[in-house]
Amino acid sequence: MSEALPLLKPGPGELPAGVHALQTTRTGGVSTGPWAALNLALHTGDAPDHVAENRRRLEQSLGCAAPIAWPRQVHGTTVITADALQAALKAGDTPEADAVVSDRPGAICAVQTADCLPVVLATVDGAAVGVAHAGWRGLADGVLEATILALNGLRPGVPIQAWMGAAIGPVAFEVGPEVREAFRAQDPEADAAFRPGAGGRLLADLYRLARQRLQRAGVAQVAGGGRCTFTEAETFYSYRRDGATGRMGTLVWFAPDPAR
Structure with a gap:
């Protein structure tokens, strides 16, 4: 794999x-203005040819x-x-989804973010992977648990571990x-992920909330986190900071195992 683009891994x-x-x-692309430079999203107002x-x-x-x-x-x-997802796109449809999973070697699972938390999940045998887009709404509604359930369906009984990309x-x-x-x-333990902010507002630790949800769902090994898109x-792009901005991509896939 080429290292021409700066990547977080x-x-x-x-x-x-x-x-x-x-x-x-956000580095390594051709987009200009608020989308500079490696914007991967078509819905943000950027020029489609730049996104392409x-x-x-x-x-x-x-x-x-x-x-x-x-x-x-x-x-x-x-x-x-x-x-x-690939089949739907080839048929001219773009399905609504906030997580993508696969148990096929080489198939790429991808989501886009610009403050929300991308969470990569993989069975410990490396035979099934997924990635979830977890803003606070999706996180509270159970997008991580839904992704774990989908992986459990692909690889029943195999433990899962997680890696978190950059978020606000x-x-x-x-x-x-x-x-x-x-x-x-x-x-009730989620209360520890919040602290007082200004004017009656709160500061939320999205990473801590995600770790709590993952651990409650049986994911014992959780890595990553600690960067701040804002x-x-x-x-990094940040919607909270800039409003008009681009999106980063978080991807996961696995290579064929010669032993399987």
């Missing part, structure tokens, strides 16, 4: 052997045999397989008290 041992994951940054070229560059850097399939994200909990950090993610109540109603303006 898991560290050694943070995902199973043979599983490949990455999150793009950015996607081509990403696919070329990965050596993709087919275009990467991107779902239409709606902050929900729907999970789709990578193959079903706890120093910048300001929310109203209703967000805390939505999480606290499901798990404060790292040179590296």
